[in-house]
Amino acid sequence: MKITVLLGGTSAERDVSLASGLRIARALRELGHDVTSLDPARGVIDEREERAMEHAGVMKVAPPSLSALEHMTRTSLSPSLGTLPAVRKADVVFLALHGGAGEDGTVQALLDMVGVRYTGSGHLASALAMDKDLSKILFRAAQVPTADWLLVSQASAVRPDSACVERELGWPVVVKPSKQGSTVGLSVVRAGADLASAITEAMRYDDEVMIERFVPGRELTVSVLGDRALPVGEIFPRHEIYDYECKYTPGMAREEFPAKLSANETTEIQRLALAAFRALKLDGYARIDFRMTESGEFFCLEANTLPGMTPLSLLPQAAAAMGMDFGALCERIVQLAMAHPSPAIGGRHDT
Numbered sequence: 001m002k003i004t005v006l007l008g009g010t011s012a013e014r015d016v017s018l019a020s021g022l023r024i025a026r027a028l029r030e031l032g033h034d035v036t037s038l039d040p041a042r043g044v045i046d047e048r049e050e051r052a053m054e055h056a057g058v059m060k061v062a063p064p065s066l067s068a069l070e071h072m073t074r075t076s077l078s079p080s081l082g083t084l085p086a087v088r089k090a091d092v093v094f095l096a097l098h099g100g101a102g103e104d105g106t107v108q109a110l111l112d113m114v115g116v117r118y119t120g121s122g123h124l125a126s127a128l129a130m131d132k133d134l135s136k137i138l139f140r141a142a143q144v145p146t147a148d149w150l151l152v153s154q155a156s157a158v159r160p161d162s163a164c165v166e167r168e169l170g171w172p173v174v175v176k177p178s179k180q181g182s183t184v185g186l187s188v189v190r191a192g193a194d195l196a197s198a199i200t201e202a203m204r205y206d207d208e209v210m211i212e213r214f215v216p217g218r219e220l221t222v223s224v225l226g227d228r229a230l231p232v233g234e235i236f237p238r239h240e241i242y243d244y245e246c247k248y249t250p251g252m253a254r255e256e257f258p259a260k261l262s263a264n265e266t267t268e269i270q271r272l273a274l275a276a277f278r279a280l281k282l283d284g285y286a287r288i289d290f291r292m293t294e295s296g297e298f299f300c301l302e303a304n305t306l307p308g309m310t311p312l313s314l315l316p317q318a319a320a321a322m323g324m325d326f327g328a329l330c331e332r333i334v335q336l337a338m339a340h341p342s343p344a345i346g347g348r349h350d351t
Contacts (some may be wrong), residue, residue: 001033003334004062004090006107008039011100012184013173016247020309021096022054027327028094028334036086040102044086066253081107082114092337093118094330095185095306099180103306104130119337121305125281134177134212134281139300142279144272146300147213147291151178152199154207159199162192165211172214172243177197177206183243188214215291215299220259222273223287224338225316225329229270230318234259247312255314269298276300284336287315 003236007021009015018039025037037045044055044138063107078232093111094120104129111118121129130132139146148169152159165173175198185205187198195211202209219235219242236254237246246252261269273288280303287307291299307315309330319329 001091001334002036002089003033003092004036004038004086004093006038006040006102007045007092007096009097009100009102010041010303011098011102012180013021013098013100016040016308017096017098017102017131018053020098020313021094022050022241023311024096024309024328024330025050025095026054031119031327031331036090038084038086040081040097040107067307082110082116087111087116088114089164090116092116092334095119096309108235117337117340119284121281121283121286121332124309125283126305128280129286129305130281131186132176132177132302135303138279139276142275143278144279144300147215147296148211149212152209152211154203160211162195165195166192169211169213174210174212174214175202176210177202177210178208178210179206183241183247186241186243186323188241215293215301217291218259218263220269220290220298221287221314221318222270222290223285223315224273224277224282225285225319225332228276229273230260230315231321232261232266232269233257233321234316235314235315247308250312253312257317263291265292265296272300273299276303284333285315285333288319295327327348337338 005021005025011017015106021037025035028035037050039045051244087093093116094109095102095105103126105123108118108121108126109123128138129291133151136146136149150165150168150206158248170189170246172190174186175195177191178206185202189198196347199209201321219237221233221235223230234256235242236256237243238252239246242253263276269290272290276288277286283304287304289301291301291306307313307322309316316326316329
């Protein structure tokens with residue numbers, strides 16, 4: 001099968017995407033597929049270049065600078081993506097992009113328009129999941145508990161002050177871009193004096209910022225593959241939250257699959273993960289993140305439509321816990337994409 005892996009891109013999660021995509025490409029080749037790696041920011045990456053990048057280690061412990069991302073965006077191939085032979089001639093495009101246009105439905109809509117199959121969720125579902133405000137509204141409509149929040153827009157004439165935040169949410173709060181991933185631009189704010197600077201930092205990455213009640217407790221995650229919830233994982237980060245450094249630096253977090261939960265707790269969090277997956281009309285695979293309080297309540301944090309596929313990533317660990325190796329996981333994701341009806345110009349519908 002001809003498979004093009006889209007990796008890299010111009011989001012703040014570029015380096016993580018490169019690490020995910022290179023690993024996916026290698027695994028699919030080992031299964032006998034004809035694989036091309038394509039970076040929308042730079043073009044086709046040949047196998048020799050792939051090996052050099054893997055050897056050098058493409059992942060950094062901090063996201064790329066905004067100036068570097070702006071330069072890549074200006075010179076990106078993304079506007080002409082649908083015309084590239086590596087895309088048009090592929091049987092399926094494996095999306096290993098994280099954040100930005102790769103995960104917010106933009107690339108998915110473009111592939112729909114040119115009639116090319118791709119892995120993961122459709123354009124509408126991808127957009128809904130990327131927008132944390134809309135996600136939380138839909139979670140609540142589906143009776144999936146999620147923490148209270150306020151939204152700040154760059155265009156807002158009036159922003160909530162510290163007194164408003166204390167009254168509505170209490171301290172501490174989490175301040176983060178509404179449409180980013182990998183905890184980019186995220187801060188935990190414990191007092192009103194630090195609120196404005198946290199909002200300013202988050203605004204560097206998005207035009208909307210979420211202020212969310214901080215939920216203390218256990219950090220849990222449930223991956224969904226097809227219509228099945230995989231074993232629950234628990235994350236033990238060295239920092240207070242599972243931030244960018246803890247996610248992508250060896251030794252900065254420990255993961256446990258399956259998590260030490262009772263049978264009833266496991267059933268309930270998997271049920272909530274599937275409910276969240278369906279509420280956002282997700283497809284193929286995703287990862288749903290939760291906090292569990294001391295009293296045993298689950299709060300959904302967010303859904304990741306293109307979760308990381310690096311050696312440290314949670315979805316591959318969840319698959320391994322049920323006996324599925326990385327190659328088999330990649331193959332299963334491809335087969336889920338191929339199960340869609342043959343795409344016509346105009347694209348598939350979100351399920």
